Amino acid sequence: MTDLTPWQIYDLLNRPKPLWLSGCDLSRSYLKGADLSGADLREASLEGANLEGASLEGANLEGANLQGANLTQANLSEARLVGASLNQAIMVRANLREGLLNNASLLQTNLYEANLRGAHLVSADLTEANLGEASLLRAILKGACLHNASLKGTNLSGATLFEADLEGADLASAHLRGAMKPNGDIYE
Amino acid sequence: MIRKDVPMIDVRNIAKYFGSVTALNGVSINVHAGEVMCLLGDNGAGKSTLIKTLSGVHKPSKGEYFVDGEQVDFDSPRDALERGIATVYQDLAMIPLMSIARNFFLGSEPVKRLGPFKRFDVAFADKVAREELKKMGIDIRDPSQPVGTLSGGERQSVAIARAVYFGARVLILDEPTAALGVKQAGVVLRYIAQARSRGIAVIFITHNPHHAYAVGDRFTILKRGQSFGTFTRDELSREEMVRMMSGADELDALSHELEEFARSDELQADRTLSQVEHQLAESLEESEEMFASRGDGS
Amino acid sequence: MATTAPVAEPRDERLVETSLLKRLLSRPELGAAGGAILVWLFFAVSAPQGFLSLRGTASYLEVSSHLGIMAVAVALLMIGGEFDLSVGSMIGFAGIVMAILSTESGIPLYLSSLIALAVALAVGFVNGYMVIKTRLPSFIITLAGLFIIRGLTVALTRGVTGRTQIGSLNDAPGYAVLDAIFGTDIFIAGVGFPISILWWFAFAGLATWVLVRTPVGNWIFGAGGAAEAARNVGVPVDRVKIGLFMLTAFAAWLVASVQIAGVRSADTLRGTGREFEAIIAVVIGGTLLTGGYGSAIGAVLGALIFGMVRQGIVFLGVDADWFQVFMGSMLIIAVLVNNFIRRRAEEARK
Numbered sequence: 001m002t003d004l005t006p007w008q009i010y011d012l013l014n015r016p017k018p019l020w021l022s023g024c025d026l027s028r029s030y031l032k033g034a035d036l037s038g039a040d041l042r043e044a045s046l047e048g049a050n051l052e053g054a055s056l057e058g059a060n061l062e063g064a065n066l067q068g069a070n071l072t073q074a075n076l077s078e079a080r081l082v083g084a085s086l087n088q089a090i091m092v093r094a095n096l097r098e099g100l101l102n103n104a105s106l107l108q109t110n111l112y113e114a115n116l117r118g119a120h121l122v123s124a125d126l127t128e129a130n131l132g133e134a135s136l137l138r139a140i141l142k143g144a145c146l147h148n149a150s151l152k153g154t155n156l157s158g159a160t161l162f163e164a165d166l167e168g169a170d171l172a173s174a175h176l177r178g179a180m181k182p183n184g185d186i187y188e
Numbered sequence: 189m190i191r192k193d194v195p196m197i198d199v200r201n202i203a204k205y206f207g208s209v210t211a212l213n214g215v216s217i218n219v220h221a222g223e224v225m226c227l228l229g230d231n232g233a234g235k236s237t238l239i240k241t242l243s244g245v246h247k248p249s250k251g252e253y254f255v256d257g258e259q260v261d262f263d264s265p266r267d268a269l270e271r272g273i274a275t276v277y278q279d280l281a282m283i284p285l286m287s288i289a290r291n292f293f294l295g296s297e298p299v300k301r302l303g304p305f306k307r308f309d310v311a312f313a314d315k316v317a318r319e320e321l322k323k324m325g326i327d328i329r330d331p332s333q334p335v336g337t338l339s340g341g342e343r344q345s346v347a348i349a350r351a352v353y354f355g356a357r358v359l360i361l362d363e364p365t366a367a368l369g370v371k372q373a374g375v376v377l378r379y380i381a382q383a384r385s386r387g388i389a390v391i392f393i394t395h396n397p398h399h400a401y402a403v404g405d406r407f408t409i410l411k412r413g414q415s416f417g418t419f420t421r422d423e424l425s426r427e428e429m430v431r432m433m434s435g436a437d438e439l440d441a442l443s444h445e446l447e448e449f450a451r452s453d454e455l456q457a458d459r460t461l462s463q464v465e466h467q468l469a470e471s472l473e474e475s476e477e478m479f480a481s482r483g484d485g486s
Numbered sequence: 487m488a489t490t491a492p493v494a495e496p497r498d499e500r501l502v503e504t505s506l507l508k509r510l511l512s513r514p515e516l517g518a519a520g521g522a523i524l525v526w527l528f529f530a531v532s533a534p535q536g537f538l539s540l541r542g543t544a545s546y547l548e549v550s551s552h553l554g555i556m557a558v559a560v561a562l563l564m565i566g567g568e569f570d571l572s573v574g575s576m577i578g579f580a581g582i583v584m585a586i587l588s589t590e591s592g593i594p595l596y597l598s599s600l601i602a603l604a605v606a607l608a609v610g611f612v613n614g615y616m617v618i619k620t621r622l623p624s625f626i627i628t629l630a631g632l633f634i635i636r637g638l639t640v641a642l643t644r645g646v647t648g649r650t651q652i653g654s655l656n657d658a659p660g661y662a663v664l665d666a667i668f669g670t671d672i673f674i675a676g677v678g679f680p681i682s683i684l685w686w687f688a689f690a691g692l693a694t695w696v697l698v699r700t701p702v703g704n705w706i707f708g709a710g711g712a713a714e715a716a717r718n719v720g721v722p723v724d725r726v727k728i729g730l731f732m733l734t735a736f737a738a739w740l741v742a743s744v745q746i747a748g749v750r751s752a753d754t755l756r757g758t759g760r761e762f763e764a765i766i767a768v769v770i771g772g773t774l775l776t777g778g779y780g781s782a783i784g785a786v787l788g789a790l791i792f793g794m795v796r797q798g799i800v801f802l803g804v805d806a807d808w809f810q811v812f813m814g815s816m817l818i819i820a821v822l823v824n825n826f827i828r829r830r831a832e833e834a835r836k
Contacts, residue, residue: 014208102423122423138216140417142424160416162432163273178214180416184432226601266720277718283711286704294708295719297701310702 002045028066037075077115175178193466194257195220196389197242197273202251204237204413205475211237212248213413219358219389224380225418226400228394228452230433235393238410239362242269242391243275264279278363284336288328289317291335292350292384320353321346324382326375339396341365341372352383359383360391365399397429409433514772514780517823518787521770521816525791529798536801537794540677547679550793551686552741554786556760557767558690559737561785562697563730564768567710567777568617568624570731572609572631573764576738577757579639581745585652585752586643594660596667597744603739609635610735613835614728627740632761640754653751661750669747682744686786689737692783706730711778766813767792791816 002025004012009029013019019039027047037057045065055075061084068088077097087107094114102122106129114134122140127147131154139157146161148168153175160180176187195218204212212234219225229235229366240246244262255271262268265275274365282291292365293313298307314331321328326345328338335343336367344364351359361380367372394400400407401421408418409432416432424432529537536542557575563570580602585599613631617624643650655661668685671678697703708716709723717723738757746752769775770791771784792813799809 040314120417120423122419140419140423142417142419158414158416160432162416163428177451178414180411180432184411184434186412187412265718281715283708283715283778285711285774286707290704290707294704294716295721297704299701306700308698310699425487 002026006030092182193220195254196256197391198254198257199242199248200254202238202241202248202253203452204234204241204246206251211413212241215251215410215413215415217391217408217415217418219391221357221389222384222387223385223405224390224392224403226398226404226407227391227410228395228397228407228429228433230395232412233410233433234413235395235410236362237413239275239360239391239393242268242360243273272355272357273360274351274354274358275360276344276347276362276364278350278366282335282343286333287332288321288338288346289313289331292317292320292331292346292353296354298455311453316353321351324349324352324379326379339372339375340368341375344368344376348376348379348383352386352388356388358389358391360393363395364392365394365396373399395427395433397433400429401426487747498704501639514824515784516772516827517820518771518784518791520823521820522787522791522794525794525798529794529801530740533798533801533803537798540675542797542801544677544679546793546797547683547790548793549796550789551680551682552744553760553763553767553792554686554789555682555741555744556688556734556737556764557771557785558686558782559694559734560731561768561771561773561780561782562693563711563734564773564775565697565777565780566706566727567713568727569628569630570613570631570734571761572613572627572635573734573738574757574760574762575632575635575639576606576609576735577742577745577760578752578754579609580739580742581752581756582639582643582652582754583747584742585655585658586646588658588660589652590646590761592659594663595658596656596660596663597658598630598745599664599739602742603695603736606735606739607732608733611728613733613735618724618727636754636758642760642767643754650746650754651751651786652753655746656750664743665747667747668744680744680748682748685744686789689740690782690786697782702726707778709777719826751817763792763813766817772788772824777783788820 002009004026005082006029009026009031012021013031013034013036017035017038019036021044022040022042024041024044024054026049026074027045029046029049031054032050032052034051034054036059037055039056039059041056041059041061043063044061046069047065048068049066050070051074051076052070052072054071057075058078059076060080062080062082064066064081066084066086066089069086069090071089071091071094073093073095074091075095076099077095078185079096079099081099081101081104083103084101085105086109087105088109089106090168091114092110092111092112094111096111096114096116096119099116099119101124102120104121104124106124106126107128109129111129111131111134114131116131116139117135117137118139119136120140121144123138123143124141125145126141126149127145129146129149132150132152133154135155136159139156140160141164142160142162143164144161145165146169147165148170150170151174152170154171155175156179157175158178161182162180162184164180164182179187181187198218200216202212202215203210208369215234215238217227219226227235227238237246241248244265244267247261247263254263255273260267260271268275283294286294289310290313293316298309298312298316300309300332301307317331318328324345326342326349335346338346348359348361348364353469359380364380368376377399380392384405386391392400392404404421406420407424407429409416409429411433489609537546556577560570560573561608583602583605584595584598587593587601588595591598593601609631613624613628616622616627620627640650643652656665668681670681672681672684673679697706705716705721705723708721709726713723725737741760742752742756745756767788768785769782770788771781771786773780773784795816796809799806799812
């Protein structure tokens with residue numbers, strides 16, 4: 001739990017942008033609708049925070065901890081989440097367009113109807129994640145682990161699943177046309 | 189890293205059909221100034237159709253083409269050239285028996301007026317050709333020597349230098365290192381790095397992962413007319429690049445032989461690559477110094 | 487007060503200051519120049535009486551000029567990557583057109599000459615256009631032209647005049663003007679040098695200037711060396727080639743005019759074999775059959791050798807039939823020598 005009082009947080013986040021919050025502890029804080037676009041949140045802790053509808057557009061969250069955070073409909077487009085931890089986070093309808101999530105940890109993350117168009121998820125761990133009805137158009141999932149993940153109705157057109165681990169993954173009604181299979185071939 | 193500036197070239201969902209044949213089926217790539225984008229793919233992946241579409245030879249059947257954020261529709265290669273998009277093809281670049289300087293200025297000869305007559309300013313051509321090549325790290329002893337006396341790598345470099353001199357902002361290079369030996373390929377790759385440091389956007393088409401890796405900033409894999417993501421070096425290793433480009437079945441069939449080749453290739457390539465990378469690193473340092481000192485009001 | 491010693495500029499050993507000699511050695515004309523000197527020496531030594539006289543010189547220069555005008559145009563065309571085998575027939579055709587127009591319609595010769603020029607240029611254009619459009623080798627197209635034009639010439643003449651020769655053109659209207667332009671002699675020390683020699687040198691000078699000092703010349707080398715590469719950088723290859731075919735037609739007309747002024751007659755068979763002689767002179771001069779490399783000066787030297795041998799043999803008293811044997815052998819020797827010299831020159835520059 002963060003040490004900062006809500007007033008301190010309010011003050012902090014209304015400073016002139018871009019915000020420098022690297023390593024900051026904002027765990028379990030109330031940040032609903034906050035504007036953190038372009039913020040430097042490297043290694044910060046947002047564990048369990050409520051970021052519903054917040055804007056983290058273009059923010060740098062490298063190595064940050066967002067476990068269990070509520071990111072419903074949050075805007076994370078073009079954000080850097082390399083090596084970040086998003087386990088069990090709720091990211092329903094979140095916007096992760098063109099996001100960088102290489103080596104990120106997304107165990108059991110709920111990405112239902114999320115927008116991951118063009119996102120990079122190289123070697124990301126999506127074990128048991130829920131990507132149902134999400135858009136992964138042209139997303140790059142090279143070497144990602146999708147063990148038992150749900151991809152029901154997911155749009156994977158033009159995505160690359162090269163060397164991804166799809167064991168136990170549920171691909172019912174997924175759109176796979178033009179996507180690249182783990183072995184390099186192309187889905188018809 | 190995601191570049192914020194507007195890409196010099198941005199094509200989205202390009203498709204190209206020739207009758208019932210689908211040459212391109214959804215290709216999206218973008219290149220920024222001062223960036224080398226490697227387009228990799230095996231034969232038949234659609235590389236050549238894509239370059240021809242980018243350089244204005246073909247019109248895309250579907251998709252959008254943006255240059256500097258503006259949508260364009262080229263009718264001919266001249267149109268693309270006018271916007272600074274220069275394409276250097278592998279085998280149709282130079283005229284072997286003609287001198288370097290004359291080749292450099294062919295079609296755009298510098299003239300001095302002599303009353304109503306136009307005189308070809310040979311002295312200017314010689315001087316400028318020599319200077320431009322020197323700027324890119326090639327010291328030709330005599331600009332009036334025939335281009336045929338140059339090595340294949342040097343010839344490619346002259347063709348690229350020519351494009352750069354005549355104002356190319358985007359260089360599309362069609363397999364420039366394909367027919368070249370290791371050392372000569374190194375010459376061309378060094379040259380590409382120089383062009384990049386001058387702020388030119390380079391699209392480098394190749395099927396050689398070693399060369400791509402030595403000089404590329406981002407890599408797009410083309411397969412069966414589709415593009416499969418652009419990767420940075422830490423997102424894709426050379427070996428993974430090769431595996432992505434070729435098909436699974438072929439690989440299975442040849443797996444044993446490939447293992448052998450792969451092993452000796454690795455050794456060779458590491459040597460080659462380290463040579464090339466070493467040279468590149470050297471020349472990049474040189475050129476950075478050169479440009480740094482230029483900035484001090486020289 | 488410190489004095490700074492002048493800093494010596496680091497010498498680049500690789501910048502070999504190409505000496506005049508090296509430059510000369512790499513010229514395509516070198517072989518032809520050598521050949522010309524050798525031939526001249528040979529006849530100067532073995533038949534000094536006729537050969538070294540002013541009159542003798544005028545005679546072989548005249549012969550050279552008739553071939554030389556043609557050779558210069560053919561050289562440019564071959565550098566541009568094409569052949570014209572119809573030039574011999576063109577010479578006959580242009581001459582006949584001129585003659586018939588004057589004798590049958592009373593048009594003054596200098597006017598009918600201009601009409602013949604227009605016709606010749608039109609034929610040249612057709613040649614070039616056919617080569618571009620059909621993409622057939624110019625060798626084939628102009629070979630067909632050789633026969634078609636010759637056939638037309640004979641048929642036309644026989645049809646209109648019933649003969650194959652039209653003589654006494656000095657009686658035709660306007661002959662005097664034609665003669666003044668194409669047939670007079672320039673007198674040096676009492677010996678008459680035909681004006682065709684001047685036309686030859688002027689044409690050669692102009693052609694050389696265009697080749698090496700104008701953009702068009704660069705385009706000619708480009709079109710012959712690698713037409714596609716040239717097109718890619720914006721050279722109007724098609725226009726250049728058509729222009730070159732019109733140039734050979736022009737040269738054929740010029741030779742025909744000169745010959746009519748001099749011999750005062752037109753003949754349906756005039757110019758037969760000229761196309762091959764021209765090609766030989768051009769190749770001796772260092773131009774490559776494959777195009778993209780060569781020189782008009784070389785063609786001049788080739789034509790000069792031709793003229794010297796033709797007349798020299800007469801001065802020697804040798805049977806004139808040996809001339810053809812000589813020309814054929816000369817061709818092979820010239821090509822071998824040129825290749826050798828060029829290869830040496832290329833290495834010398836490295």
